[in-house]
Amino acid sequence: MRHxxxxxxxxxxxxxxxxxxxxxxxxSGATSGGTWVFYSIMAAAVLVFFFIVxxxxxxxxxxxxxxxxxxxxxxxxxxxxxxxxxFRPKTPDHLAGKPVTxxxxxHDILLEGVASETIDHSVKATTFAVQPTNFIGISPxxxxxxxxxxxxxxxxxxxxxxxxxxxxxxxxVSGEVIAVNRGAKRAITEVVILAxxxxxxxxxxxxxxxxxxxxxxxGFLQESGAWPLIMQRPFNVIADTAATPxxxxxxTFDSAPLAPNLNLVVEGNEAAFQxxxxxxxxxxDGSVYLGLDARDGHAxxxxxxxxTGVEKHWFRGAHPSGNVGVxxxxxxxxxxxxxxxxxxxxxxxTLGRLFTEQRFNTERLVALTGAELHSPKYVxxxxxxxxxxxxxxxxxxxxxxxxxxxxxxxEQKTVDGFLxxxxxxxxxxEEGDDYQLFxxxxxxxxxxxxxxxxxxxxxxxxxxxxxxxxxxxxxxFVVTGNYEEVLPMDIYPQSLFKSILVGDFxxxxxxxxxxxxxxxxxxxxxxxxxxxxxxxxxxxxLDMMREQS
Amino acid sequence: MKKGLLxxxxxxxxxxxxxxxxxxxFDGFFTLAFRPDxxxxxGVHIRDGMDxxxxxxxxxxxxxxxxxxxxxxxxxxxxxxxxEYGGFLDGFHLKxxxxxxxxxxxxxxxxxxxxxxxxxxxxxxxxxxxxxxxVSGALIPLIMPPDIPLWILTLAVAFAVxxxxxxxxxxxxxxxxxxxxxxxxxxxxxxxxxxxDEVWIAGIEKAAEGGYFGQAYGVxxxxxxxxxxxxxxxxxxxxxxxxxxxxxxxxxLALAYQGGWEKVTxxxxxxxxLWGTIPASIGESSKPLIxxxxxxxxxxxxxxxxxxxxxxxxxxxxxxLFNAWGATDFMTVPxxxxxxxxxxxxxxxxxxxxxxTATATTTGKWIYGFLIGFVGMIVRVLNPAYPEGWMLxxxxxxxxxxxxxHYVLQANINRRAKRVKTAA
Numbered sequence: 001m002r003h004x005x006x007x008x009x010x011x012x013x014x015x016x017x018x019x020x021x022x023x024x025x026x027x028s029g030a031t032s033g034g035t036w037v038f039y040s041i042m043a044a045a046v047l048v049f050f051f052i053v054x055x056x057x058x059x060x061x062x063x064x065x066x067x068x069x070x071x072x073x074x075x076x077x078x079x080x081x082x083x084x085x086x087f088r089p090k091t092p093d094h095l096a097g098k099p100v101t102x103x104x105x106x107h108d109i110l111l112e113g114v115a116s117e118t119i120d121h122s123v124k125a126t127t128f129a130v131q132p133t134n135f136i137g138i139s140p141x142x143x144x145x146x147x148x149x150x151x152x153x154x155x156x157x158x159x160x161x162x163x164x165x166x167x168x169x170x171x172x173v174s175g176e177v178i179a180v181n182r183g184a185k186r187a188i189t190e191v192v193i194l195a196x197x198x199x200x201x202x203x204x205x206x207x208x209x210x211x212x213x214x215x216x217x218x219g220f221l222q223e224s225g226a227w228p229l230i231m232q233r234p235f236n237v238i239a240d241t242a243a244t245p246x247x248x249x250x251x252t253f254d255s256a257p258l259a260p261n262l263n264l265v266v267e268g269n270e271a272a273f274q275x276x277x278x279x280x281x282x283x284x285d286g287s288v289y290l291g292l293d294a295r296d297g298h299a300x301x302x303x304x305x306x307x308t309g310v311e312k313h314w315f316r317g318a319h320p321s322g323n324v325g326v327x328x329x330x331x332x333x334x335x336x337x338x339x340x341x342x343x344x345x346x347x348x349x350t351l352g353r354l355f356t357e358q359r360f361n362t363e364r365l366v367a368l369t370g371a372e373l374h375s376p377k378y379v380x381x382x383x384x385x386x387x388x389x390x391x392x393x394x395x396x397x398x399x400x401x402x403x404x405x406x407x408x409x410x411e412q413k414t415v416d417g418f419l420x421x422x423x424x425x426x427x428x429x430e431e432g433d434d435y436q437l438f439x440x441x442x443x444x445x446x447x448x449x450x451x452x453x454x455x456x457x458x459x460x461x462x463x464x465x466x467x468x469x470x471x472x473x474x475x476x477f478v479v480t481g482n483y484e485e486v487l488p489m490d491i492y493p494q495s496l497f498k499s500i501l502v503g504d505f506x507x508x509x510x511x512x513x514x515x516x517x518x519x520x521x522x523x524x525x526x527x528x529x530x531x532x533x534x535x536x537x538x539x540x541x542l543d544m545m546r547e548q549s
Numbered sequence: 550m551k552k553g554l555l556x557x558x559x560x561x562x563x564x565x566x567x568x569x570x571x572x573x574x575f576d577g578f579f580t581l582a583f584r585p586d587x588x589x590x591x592g593v594h595i596r597d598g599m600d601x602x603x604x605x606x607x608x609x610x611x612x613x614x615x616x617x618x619x620x621x622x623x624x625x626x627x628x629x630x631x632x633e634y635g636g637f638l639d640g641f642h643l644k645x646x647x648x649x650x651x652x653x654x655x656x657x658x659x660x661x662x663x664x665x666x667x668x669x670x671x672x673x674x675x676x677x678x679x680x681x682x683x684v685s686g687a688l689i690p691l692i693m694p695p696d697i698p699l700w701i702l703t704l705a706v707a708f709a710v711x712x713x714x715x716x717x718x719x720x721x722x723x724x725x726x727x728x729x730x731x732x733x734x735x736x737x738x739x740x741x742x743x744x745x746d747e748v749w750i751a752g753i754e755k756a757a758e759g760g761y762f763g764q765a766y767g768v769x770x771x772x773x774x775x776x777x778x779x780x781x782x783x784x785x786x787x788x789x790x791x792x793x794x795x796x797x798x799x800x801x802l803a804l805a806y807q808g809g810w811e812k813v814t815x816x817x818x819x820x821x822x823l824w825g826t827i828p829a830s831i832g833e834s835s836k837p838l839i840x841x842x843x844x845x846x847x848x849x850x851x852x853x854x855x856x857x858x859x860x861x862x863x864x865x866x867x868x869x870l871f872n873a874w875g876a877t878d879f880m881t882v883p884x885x886x887x888x889x890x891x892x893x894x895x896x897x898x899x900x901x902x903x904x905x906t907a908t909a910t911t912t913g914k915w916i917y918g919f920l921i922g923f924v925g926m927i928v929r930v931l932n933p934a935y936p937e938g939w940m941l942x943x944x945x946x947x948x949x950x951x952x953x954x955h956y957v958l959q960a961n962i963n964r965r966a967k968r969v970k971t972a973a
Contacts, residue, residue: 440606
């Protein structure tokens with residue numbers, strides 16, 4: 001800062017000197033047109049001079065304060081308000097005094113088919129599966145320790161990674177293993193279990209969370225098959241058992257289109273959630289961060305608001321404000337050498353139940369959403385439920401696409417497919433494989449867009465019944481500034497994507513690829529005028545980085 | 550109707566294997582009529598309704614109003630030079646027809662040549678026809694003098710599209726603004742056709758013995774004359790009349806260079822310059838209409854307001870500096886009058902904001918726009934050889950845009966690297 005101040009001072013001196021020359025010109029009578037310009041520059045110079053004096057003394061004060069041990073990042077010691085503070089939108093009263101980050105960039109895609117906040121207990125899935133393909137960076141053929149026809153209890157280990165046997169996956173339900181499905185190159189895609197009517201659980205050796213050491217806790221989590229619940233950044237892979245994360249981050253709200261309301265999820269599981277947080281606290285030397293919902297019209301559940309032993313931070317703004325990657329960026333950005341762990345709220349609860357119930361209980365709420373359902377709602381089921389089972393009799397249209405997750409970063413499934421490991425939402429959207437006359441030109445009312453060339457720009461509350469049409473053909477990158485509008489991070493997405501496409505390793509790391517995963521750039525892909533596969537590009541870059549490290 | 554049209558298209562679809570060129574052509578027109586039935590695969594499941602076609606065509610919409618005005622102004626300037634129909638709306642039908650006869654060939658030739666090359670490359674590289682030329686093709690006629698010989702236009706467009714764009718890889722890959730490249734080609738290869746006083750007025754010739762004459766009207770006008778006389782309206786007549794005494798056709802900038810703002814106002818009033826009823830390139834003269842188009846682009850977020858605004862700042866800043874310096878008559882022209890002359894607004898709204906050739910980063914856009922304003926005003930005021938600075942300034946900054954971006958990105962990289970250091 002001082003450095004800059006001195007630069008400014010030199011520039012100022014140069015300016016004043018040049019003004020003197022101008023003044024001479026005017027005096028010698030060449031022209032008189034320059035006098036008011038001269039005076040305004042002089043006035044500006046005086047202002048700048050005082051600004052610098054204040055700024056320098058402020059900075060000296062800040063240095064002094066730092067030496068005295070005051071946190072200058074949070075407290076503003078300056079005489080002048082920070083620019084950030086000046087332009088910060090007013091926070092509502094209930095957030096006064098709380099740490100709030102307002103994200104201005106982003107976009108909420110308002111789709112029809114929001115799940116009504118009722119839990120339908122009549123919907124029961126009977127088939128469940130654990131899918132190794134849900135995880136990035138594990139070998140395609142893990143060691144399956146059960147055989148078709150075996151009876152398993154919930155919590156029994158089904159398979160483990162070959163190279164890293166400490167990564168174990170447990171059965172989400174009790175029942176009979178009915179299939180081990182394989183895909184291309186004999187890779188194992190699904191281990192399918194036909195569930196019992198009454199769940200029976202493998203009882204776990206109780207562990208005293210207060211007394212246990214970190215290594216004991218880790219061992220317990222691995223043995224119980226709960227370890228894959230913990231994901232690691234960068235790359236969004238399963239947590240490394242040998243690593244100690246810098247911090248652990250949990251987002252307690254999901255801002256994606258039609259996303260489930262996590263307040264409903266935690267309802268009745270408050271104790272398990274808190275226990276899960278306590279366990280996570282033992283795994284890191286840093287802190288467990290909780291991102292809370294401060295969007296208008298939303299309030300975090302008391303279980304989130306009153307959670308103990310964690311750092312809480314509120315976030316306002318449109319999607320992707322609820323993405324944990326965006327929250328990490330604003331709380332404590334990852335350096336390329338850092339490791340942080342992330343969990344979803346459902347997974348924290350599952351983790352907590354290991355201690356409150358002494359069993360691996362993957363019971364969870366799943367939101368059935370989308371305009372193509374008769375009644376979008378919540379259902380109570382277990383991890384990895386079959387899509388067809390959950391949607392039975394609820395479909396209004398049969399020319400649809402089933403998505404495990406949300407429309408932005410979910411995965412397409414068939415009716416025989418299963419929910420992915422970390423997903424708690426099924427979205428059903430109409431397939432858009434039809435031609436539309438002058439579709440590229442018409443001011444269609446049913447096309448979600450951030451562009452103001454659609455009438456929806458004037459109707460902010462309009463909801464859409466979107467379909468899967470690409471709305472155009474793939475082109476080279478042409479438009480600039482679009483991605484930035486929906487990515488509230490200090491990142492230049494387009495330059496980053498280009499550096500990935502040309503394989504410029506140093507640049508992609510420098511531009512912050514390690515801070516991103518697919519879901520963070522999903523909106524960039526949505527708005528992309530050139531219809532580029534942005535998430536795929538990011539994953540390609542992350543794979544390159546992972547192989548290098 | 551949709552089904553019938555779809556069936557018709559399917560029936561005439563050429564075989565892709567046997568005649569790939571025809572299929573490329575077909576595909577171009579088919580995707581213009583119908584949004585294709587492609588669905589998303591992997592990645593996002595729904596896509597924004599905005600695509601490149603829509604993006605580009607909205608720029609063309611913004612230009613449409615300039616086409617209307619430009620066409621009429623060609624006729625208006627022609628008759629004003631001859632001392633006929635001095636009022637703006639006098640001889641409306643003659644001016645309109647005169648303008649149309651001038652502009653249609655230019656428009657058609659620019660598109661046939663430009664699109665022809667685009668189609669050829671699309672076929673050759675096996676990809677769909679890209680939309681880049683939609684805007685370039687609409688811009689090129691607007692920045693040409695109305696009497697530009699069509700063979701020069703052909704060469705210029707071919708050069709711009711071929712060397713300027715396709716050689717670099719097509720739409721989205723070019724370094725220099727395609728439309729400006731076409732103009733700069735004419736400017737340096739055939740300077741006599743685009744400089745001097747008489748080129749900005751259509752149908753005026755320099756006679757050997759000195760003095761200007763209106764060209765004789767050709768067959769097309771005779772055809773219209775027969776229609777007009779049928780209605781009992783005024784007709785074109787024979788042509789060949791002498792230009793009225795004292796009429797030079799010099800542009801405001803040329804006059805300002807000779808004698809500052811006073812000299813300009815001897816010939817043109819400020820409101821004439823504002824509304825654009827002066828000799829100029831076809832579409833660049835009417836400031837209110839251009840600003841209307843610019844506002845439309847800013848509102849729809851198709852063009853970046855940062856570039857426009859900072860370019861305005863740069864131009865104003867530079868003219869203020871010149872005011873303070875005040876060494877020549879041109880320098881003393883007040884900054885607000887500088888904005889009345891020349892093609893500043895057109896360059897700002899439609900040329901500098903081309904996303905492909907401008908800087909890609911937000912910070913970069915501020916710098917880029919400001920420097921265009923700065924450099925362009927210097928060229929305009931200081932350089933006697935060039936009548937206007939924006940074309941050269943924008944092309945110059947096009948070349949520097951990657952450099953600006955590089956430093957903006959490097960700052961981001963350094964910021965991030967510093968974070969590692971503080972963490973360690």
